[in-house]
Amino acid sequence: AARGACAEQGADVGTPVTVIVPTFNERENVAELVARTAAALAGWEAEILFVDDSTDDTAAEVERVAIDAPIPVRVIHRTENTGGLGGAVVVGLEAAAADVCIVMDGDLQHPPELLPVLLERHAAGDADVVAASRYIGGGDTSGLGTAVRFGVSRAATWLTRAMFPIRLARSTDPMTGFFLADRRQLDLTALQPQGFKILLEILARNDLRIAEVPMEFAERRHGTSKASLRQGATFIAHLARLRFGKMSLFALIGVIGAAANLGIMWALTAAGVPYVWAAIIGAEVTIIGNFLLQERFVFADMRTDARALGIRFASSFAFNNVEAALRIPVMALMVESWHISSVLATALSLIVAFFARFLFHSLVV
Numbered sequence: 320a321a322r323g324a325c326a327e328q329g330a331d332v333g334t335p336v337t338v339i340v341p342t343f344n345e346r347e348n349v350a351e352l353v354a355r356t357a358a359a360l361a362g363w364e365a366e367i368l369f370v371d372d373s374t375d376d377t378a379a380e381v382e383r384v385a386i387d388a389p390i391p392v393r394v395i396h397r398t399e400n401t402g403g404l405g406g407a408v409v410v411g412l413e414a415a416a417a418d419v420c421i422v423m424d425g426d427l428q429h430p431p432e433l434l435p436v437l438l439e440r441h442a443a444g445d446a447d448v449v450a451a452s453r454y455i456g457g458g459d460t461s462g463l464g465t466a467v468r469f470g471v472s473r474a475a476t477w478l479t480r481a482m483f484p485i486r487l488a489r490s491t492d493p494m495t496g497f498f499l500a501d502r503r504q505l506d507l508t509a510l511q512p513q514g515f516k517i518l519l520e521i522l523a524r525n526d527l528r529i530a531e532v533p534m535e536f537a538e539r540r541h542g543t544s545k546a547s548l549r550q551g552a553t554f555i556a557h558l559a560r561l562r563f564g565k566m567s568l569f570a571l572i573g574v575i576g577a578a579a580n581l582g583i584m585w586a587l588t589a590a591g592v593p594y595v596w597a598a599i600i601g602a603e604v605t606i607i608g609n610f611l612l613q614e615r616f617v618f619a620d621m622r623t624d625a626r627a628l629g630i631r632f633a634s635s636f637a638f639n640n641v642e643a644a645l646r647i648p649v650m651a652l653m654v655e656s657w658h659i660s661s662v663l664a665t666a667l668s669l670i671v672a673f674f675a676r677f678l679f680h681s682l683v684v
């Protein structure tokens with residue numbers, strides 16, 4: 320009867336849908352989320368797929384609730400949390416029973432009552448992705464909490480849209496975590512999910528038509544948000560990687576490293592440390608610091624087992640020490656013969672080293 324009623328309203332009945340819910344310690348929210356989702360999707364052929372990285376017993380709670388649930392409820396409990404929230408969503412897209420998937424947060428900040436609205440908008444046929452936006456008419460951001468978070472969210476949205484003016488022209492909220500996508504239109508293997516911004520990744524990498532519906536971003540029901548400063552840094556790195564490619568981020572970290580190197584030299588020589596020692600300390604700190612930053616932000620999608628990491632560290636450390644062993648004597652020669660400051664000489668030597676590296680790579684490598 321419910322099916323018939325929906326069909327009369329012209330709804331997308333018949334199109335199966337999987338609701339993907341990434342969870343990290345959301346035990347108290349599971350029962351209500353399943354009940355409201357099942358009620359909202361009465362008449363649709365739907366399943367709920369939890370992709371869980373919890374350290375509490377959220378997965379067991381899902382299995383308990385699934386027994387009496389009116390629609391199929393599954394949970395994939397990941398043993399390794401690769402890619403965080405975004406990684407969980409990709410796993411969900413791969414494992415979904417249906418091609419049409421809706422990603423929704425597990426803390427009830429995304430009202431399940433909006434699920435049929437997303438499906439109906441998709442059924443209109445003129446959009447590939449339907450996103451629930453906090454920023455269009457009727458939308459509401461009360462659940463964002465503090466004014467600071469609201470400001471950060473708006474600034475990040477603005478920055479993101481400025482970077483992708485064409486693909487995001489029609490998206491007022493590319494960072495929303497509540498959206499519908501058809502996985503047949505996505506290249507799942509090309510997605511390199513990291514952190515929170517999975518929709519942005521999907522929109523930036525695929526040429527898709529997007530439509531939006533307004534959403535009220537509710538208050539979190541139970542538990543705490545996993546958003547943090549660290550997520551913010553991950554986000555900036557993610558954006559740079561998406562827009563300009565890995566090499567740009569690699570270069571940016573190189574520039575930051577060079578500046579840090581000069582800062583350390585300046586501080587140490589000012590404190591009376593002989594400049595050659597200051598140069599060696601500056602170089603080693605930068606070599607190790609750069610490696611850690613590159614691993615965290617540029618190569619975050621690479622294998623992280625101890626062996627692979629060890630090989631990467633050994634080759635990077637060896638290469639950069641050879642470079643420093645050539646560069647520091649040249650720097651000392653400049654100081655002794657031209658009587659310039661060691662910080663200036665280091666800056667010059669770093670510029671020369673940069674061009675030498677570039678020449679070496681383009682001519683030899």
Ligand code: GDD
Nearest residue numbers: 341342343370372403404407424425426494496544545546
């Ligand atoms: N599987 C898995 N793994 N799920 C995770 C992880 C993880 O590492 N981290 C967070 N989650 C789940 C949470 O349990 C929740 O269901 C959902 O992802 C969103 O996480 P919250 O911690 O509630 O994030 P938020 O409310 O601060 O962020 C929301 O708004 C952002 C925009 O302001 C999310 O919708 C984001 O996607 C969105 O960008």
Ligand code: MN
Nearest residue numbers: 426428539544
């Ligand atoms: Mn939340």
